[in-house]
Structure formats: C-alpha cells, structure tokens
Amino acid sequence: MSGDCCSKPQDSPENPSDVMTEACCELHPPQKCSSAKCPECGALGKTVRKITLGALLKPESRPRIPTQDEFCFCRTPTCDVVYFRPNEVLFRKDDLTVPVGLKEPDDPNAPVCYCYGWTPEKIRSEIKETGKSTAIDQIKAQVKAGNCYCEVTNPQGSCCLGNVSQAVKQVFMKK
Numbered sequence: 001m002s003g004d005c006c007s008k009p010q011d012s013p014e015n016p017s018d019v020m021t022e023a024c025c026e027l028h029p030p031q032k033c034s035s036a037k038c039p040e041c042g043a044l045g046k047t048v049r050k051i052t053l054g055a056l057l058k059p060e061s062r063p064r065i066p067t068q069d070e071f072c073f074c075r076t077p078t079c080d081v082v083y084f085r086p087n088e089v090l091f092r093k094d095d096l097t098v099p100v101g102l103k104e105p106d107d108p109n110a111p112v113c114y115c116y117g118w119t120p121e122k123i124r125s126e127i128k129e130t131g132k133s134t135a136i137d138q139i140k141a142q143v144k145a146g147n148c149y150c151e152v153t154n155p156q157g158s159c160c161l162g163n164v165s166q167a168v169k170q171v172f173m174k175k
C-alpha cells in the first residue's frame, strides 16, 4: 500500500507521524471531522457534505470547492472559519451567501432555522405576544411532513432544531 499516489519520501527525515497530517493527494479518504480540528480556533469540526457548500457558497467562491465529498464545519461562534479540512482553511464567513447564525450571536436577525426563517427576533416577538414559542413544534411538523431542507439551506448542513431550541431558551432567559 505504499507509494501508491504521489512521491512523498518514504523515509521522512522528521517525525514520521507528521506524514499523516499533510494530505498528499485526493485519493486519501477525508478525515472524519469528529477528529479534525479547525486550523484557526482548534475546535473539533462537524462533517458536512459537498452539496451544502455548493448550495451556500457565493458563485465566485464555488470554483474553489475541492473534489472531496466531505468537509468540516467550524462551530465556534467567534471563529471566522466556516469550512475546513485538516490543516487547511477552505472558506470563511465572507464566502457564503447567508449569515452563519451560529457565528452571529449578537445579530437577532441572523437565522437559526434556514428552512422556515426563524430568527432570535422572530422567536422573541412571538413570545412577547403570546407568552410561548411555537417554533420547535412548527419545524417538527414540517420535518415530519418530509419538508426539511437543512442540507442545502443551513450552513451546518444538518438539522437546526438544536440551534432553535437554544435560541428559544435564550429569549426566556432574557425575559
């Protein structure tokens, strides 16, 4: 299984374990993001599929999407990096057509649910009017009806319910 894809020297003079940290070609399977750390903030990533990047990156950023099918999403609110691979920053907030709600904790109009447009502000105004939030129930009903598009609407590429329930909690805490 050695020397299959590219001419990386077999007897690396330095620490041999360093060899694995440097992706040498596209034939290597992508490292699972649960064990890959954001090159800038050091937090563990979360796996997203290529279709999410294709759907949410600006047209001018799209040509830079690498050929792999899996990438890592950085969840750190204060980190500018959105998508990365081990040891490589790929795309930052500016490369996306939508704000990354998770990374805009001070913006009440940054979406927490991208399919149905729930924002902290929308949740807050419903609670102010009615004393409760129907966001979770409404989203769950849509998911049950097969009407969930998080993979192509949400920069995290996955279900938003965790973020929504967090946002609802925060509104109640601030009351």
Ligand SMILES: [Zn+2]
Pocket (backbone or CB within 6 Å): 038, 039, 040, 041, 042, 043, 074, 075, 076, 079, 080, 081
């Ligand atoms: Zn990060």
